Amino acid sequence: DTSDKRIALSNNYAGNSWRQAMLESWKKVGDQAVSDGVIAAADAFTTSENQATEQAAQIQNMILQGYDAIVVNAASPTALNGAVKEACDAGITVVSFDGIVTEPCAWRIAVDFQEMGRQQVEYLAGRLPEGGNLLEIRGLAGVFVDDEIHAGIAAGVEEYDKFEIVGAVHGDWAQDVAQKAVAGILPSLPDIQGVVTQGGDGYGAAQAIAAAGRDTPIIVMGNRQDEMKWWAEQRDANGYETLSLSIAPGVSTLALWVAQQVLDGAEVPKDLTVPFLKVTQDTLDEALETTPEGSVANVEYSLEDAKAVIADAN
Amino acid sequence: MNGKFRILLPVISLGVLLAAVFYLQPRAMSYFGLNLLFNLAVPIALATIAQMMIIMVNDIDLSVGTFVSFVACVTATFLNDSPLIGVLILGASILTYAALGALIHLRQLPAIVVTLGMSFVWGGLAVLILPSPGGAAPGWIRTLMTVKPPLVPMAIVASVLIAALTHLLIMRSATGTLLRGVGGNTKAVARSGWEIAKLKAGAYGLAGFFGVLSGVCLVGLTTSADANIALRYTLLSIAGVILGGGEFTGGRVSPVGAVLGALTLALAGSFLSFMRLSPDWQIGAQGAILILVLAVRLIFSRKASGQGGAA
Amino acid sequence: MKPDSPSGSPAPAPLVSLSDVRMQFGAVRALDGVSLTISPGECVGLIGHNGAGKSTAVNVINGGLTPTGGTVGYRLADGSSASGAAGARAAGIRSVFQELSLCPNLTVAENLRIPQHDLKGWGWRRRATRRIAQALDQIFPGHRIEPGMVVGDLTLAERQMVEIATGFAEASAPAKLVILDEPTSSLDASIARQLLDHVRGFCARGGAVIFISHMLGEVFEVATRIDVMKDGRIIDSRPTSGFTQQGLIDAMGHVASQEAVTAVRENAEERIGEEVLATSEGLSARSGEIVGLAGLAGHGQAEALSRFFMSRSGTMRQASRPEVVFVAGDRGRDGVMPLWSILKNLTLTHLPSLTQKSLVDSIAEKTLGADWKARIGIRTGDMNNPILSLSGGNQQKVLFARALASTAPIVVMDDPMRGVDVGTKREAYEMIRREAASGRTFLWYSTETEEVCQCDRVFVYRNGEISAELTGDQINEENILAASFEMQEHAA
Amino acid sequence: MNTLSQSLSTTWRRPWFWAYVASMAAFAATLLLTEGRGGGELLSAAFTFAAFSAIVGIGQMFIITLGPGNVDLSIPATMTLAGTLSLKFMGGDASLILPGLAVALGVGFGAGVFNYLLIRLLRIPPIIATLSASFIYQSIAIWSNRGLRIKPPQALSDFATGATLGIPNVALVGIAIAVLAWFILERSLYGRWISAIGQNMRAARLSGIPVQLMFASTFIGAAVLAGLTGYLLASFSGGAALNMGAEYLLISIAVVVIGGSSIAGGNSNVPGIWGGALLMFLIVSMLNSYGLGAGVRLIMTGVIIITIVAAAAGKEGSR
């Protein structure tokens, strides 16, 4: 019975639509769980800047507030280990997701970011058998996710060696920055056949490429509604085809249920993997329909879904 | 007189905030609670002292945050794997800081631009050292940062030590007085036969030294590093110095105030967590509380100006 | 040691000797072949018009500036000779600069650390406190300065006192020659007297002093020898007894008639009109009136003036026809825009009247500048030169012009004649009189009793309050002094 | 005519000269790689993106001119808030383009007033006042739209991404604002007054300058420019994002100082802003084009900034 247990969400960043959708899913599912009497509280906390130190302090405050479980989307896989360890030592269940932590006492709901990078190249290889030139738009330098996806892309290019990355820029996961960086590097690049991204930069890249008067290459998208809408428009106009993939913001609700399960005494392995959410040419219209304007394609998890994920892993 | 007012403000704001935190969360009123509240403030306090050294000579350092991140990366990698090389790198970075101080004076460069440029340089070096987060804290730092002294938690002991030592260094020693003199009236100090370039190099070198301490402590707490770990320290450290009664020009700084200012800022974040605001407004509330704490200055500056008059 | 021995006995070896020193700042020749020697026991009065090169000479003597031609040599205590800034320090040469050079963020005692390099190690604060307290007690008995006070909290006069005391304070290399560049410019008469007494005693004990002042009376009182500078050259040098006041003025090259110094206070009846201001503190003035603020320095006169000014000028609305204008005395703090040219500094207050559709009419601005350059004789080749290239007194003239160029009916002056030479002062008095006759009101704070005595009405301040209001024949040095010291008795 | 040739011959001594030299060097270095191809493309991109930096940079410059410690750290948040609210208001409706602009400028105005009041009434140092205020603006932006990206009206988007006579429209806006700013700074009473305030605030007050009016109008003006930039940037990039403008915090300061304005206040110049803005874009493009990693790129950016400032200071010093 977990009806008197309190769970907190420690979130390190709220400045993009993905995080906003993530917080919203948490609130929706969490509030429902509280009113159903499954748990006593599901409070969300956000730091003002994307900083590991600030989040570490936030976790320490949660320890003081006596939460029974802390669900973390971490700014850094390692820099929070000190605070996470302190939480574990205080008897608190810590579940990390999306941005996971390496501290062994915590649970990890990981997305295989490397695989996400690799699959992009794989998809392109399917579309362009004779290979071609790729532009890579990376995220924020020095951050775990950026490094992982990049490694996956690099692995993919090694596997499908007809592809060559002719240019790479850091878009800092911000639309305007990505657009600017792409516009700056484009003039010095040969023709581009594909653009591999980390999610959310597709629209900006498309704009920059169009502004430079070049043909639109295959841009791998990141499930943002504006990207998908642009994709649908292009598809209707000229049969444009591509792939979109990203981690669903609703994974926060999975983490919530996993935490609840752990508190309930269930046997939960420390490492869980969630599949990422893929939108293909076939599911595009469906995805567009269910995604609010300006938001991100999403799936939320129920307790049953969570139990299934746990059972699969066991 | 003025000095007393200067120190009163940070003391009171810290006191009030601490009382509010204790009221909201009585559990904080314990050895364990105080340690949790304050241990992450120790590296902030050190970074604030570093910033203060620069503000003391009328400059401002926009690279503190990236520098501390850089040091953290070095600490979690070189200092852990091959201590000698690690120490050499950190030593060289302090020398770099000192050299910048001399360069800024000799070529009459605006410090804010040079440090802005350096913030890119330190950030770039950090990314090169640790392209993705990781590394490990050397055992001795970890031990030092998690030691549990009797009665008073380590965070408090460390803060008191930092405040006392830097107070002796800056406010009492002959060299510290000279450095503050540079901030007060550079021309007069130069006229008296002192080499300003050397003094500025000294002040910057001290800033580098405390920046290194900050980065090392930070890794001791977090157990690992990443290239963006302390970016926020730049603005936090400036706010800490001001909150501690320092001023941007004129060499008016207070080390004790700076440490208290850093603790206050750290506590402000905790206070907000305990308030349980809606996530929409949590970020804004951080701004609001900064405003609130600084607005207290108003009362004191009114008093102080009533005293000093237009003299 | 012997007291002043003018010529008779063989002069002791000189402490410092300059021979044919030249100093060029770009096109400006500040020093043009200066030769002089100063021996122990001498008190040299150095006088000259604004921009004559006095401050430059000081900076050459103390090693702060390396001359572009000629040599400067010092004699050390052991009889050897030296040169350069370090040599000057070792030879015991100390300077008290025209522009204050204390660190306002340090305490009085801590400030001693700046010039005295040996103050370090354990107990340096105690030693510094003792040295500065001793010097202050010795020079200014009865002063109210604590060594632990922060300099920024002191009044201008007190800061000047600290600076002077620093010049004479005990140190590892004892003071042999102290250069005082306009030391009394912000001191009131009684403190200035203490300083003069000290200087005389110091020289009698074998020390040497260079005393720069525009107050000839003071110079006559302390100097054993007077050197007159003009346009970068020493044009006359004689024992004090060889000069008369008028002779000196003539030597400096200003042709100003004697009666110019006589009171401004004439034809008062026709000049003075309606009351134009009355503050709650009791300050009042009528149009065309010249109102003086007197009392010991630092007793609230400057504050009263700036309060009045602030209350009559907005920070939120544009004042195209300002009601009051301000002439600053503390140039660095209250007046000068250091990055700007002389012209821009001069026109600042009047500028709103020189704009068309809020664009500055640069031709009108130039004309105004040229006009005032001629009117008050700003010594510069080009009004586009930076203001800081002017000598102190000339900067002061620019600030004067800034205020008078506007049309404001009330002019507030905070000891505006600080560091202005005799000739210019006379011209300024003349100007004030003329402006008053045309209906302008002046609120004039001065540390010179002579100046205050020219006013139509005088408010004497003590401890931040008005202790007496003197009018007409009541205005004389005796009454002012009395009101400065005793609160109740003289309040008419 | 005389003054023209005079100013030409002293051009190289101007503080902004080195920003342009460095920009051209970066441009040439990039073209070297492509053997001259894509020059026009790069230039047009440079002018487009530099325009955003230049507009916020001009606002920041006026603030910096007010003297040490005066800076606006709320520019990114103001941009975000103005972009978010105005795009939400327009909701893609082309008839609301001008009212939408008014909303954006109004947001800027409000932010400027709020910043100024914090500084004036609570006497909080500008650096911290604007930082704190920026958190509040960010919260309002989150609360009002929860990060949803709403598309700009097509006509507006076409304008923002389009060009007139080969010059990007946003660059034209940026240049017009720069010319206006130059006039204000160099020729107007306002420019003279803020320069005086920057040099010596107390003396400025005692010279009869309406100091607070100047402070208020400068902070408000800068925020209005930030609002305008937010509106343009959001229209340009297809919608406002919560993290848009984050990089303009450093850039707005960097373009001011690289452009040769004295950071100590009182001495500013407008041409340098554009030089600095072009440089900031071209450096990154050059380093990206040469395929340098993020680490090296950051280091080079820093080194170049310092070198330019050192070069400009050397020339100024020898005057």
Ligand SMILES: Nc1ncnc2c1ncn2[C@@H]1O[C@H](COP(=O)(O)OP(=O)(O)OP(=O)(O)O)[C@@H](O)[C@H]1O
């Ligand atoms: N740094 C400088 N650059 C250019 N010109 C200078 C500089 N310093 C002094 N001068 C010029 O040298 C001349 C002598 O100046 P100095 O300050 O020695 O005059 P002074 O006799 O002390 O005048 P005052 O009585 O007004 O203080 C002046 O014409 C002044 O403009």
Ligand SMILES: Nc1ncnc2c1ncn2[C@@H]1O[C@H](COP(=O)(O)OP(=O)(O)OP(=O)(O)O)[C@@H](O)[C@H]1O
């Ligand atoms: N925006 C600002 N930035 C920095 N310092 C300021 C600012 N505004 C005011 N000050 C400081 O406050 C002092 C008083 O300012 P000011 O003279 O404008 O006030 P006032 O309008 O005369 O008086 P009051 O405070 O009664 O309204 C100034 O000397 C200045 O040092």
Ligand SMILES: [Mg+2]
């Ligand atoms: Mg002089």
Ligand SMILES: [Mg+2]
């Ligand atoms: Mg006097």
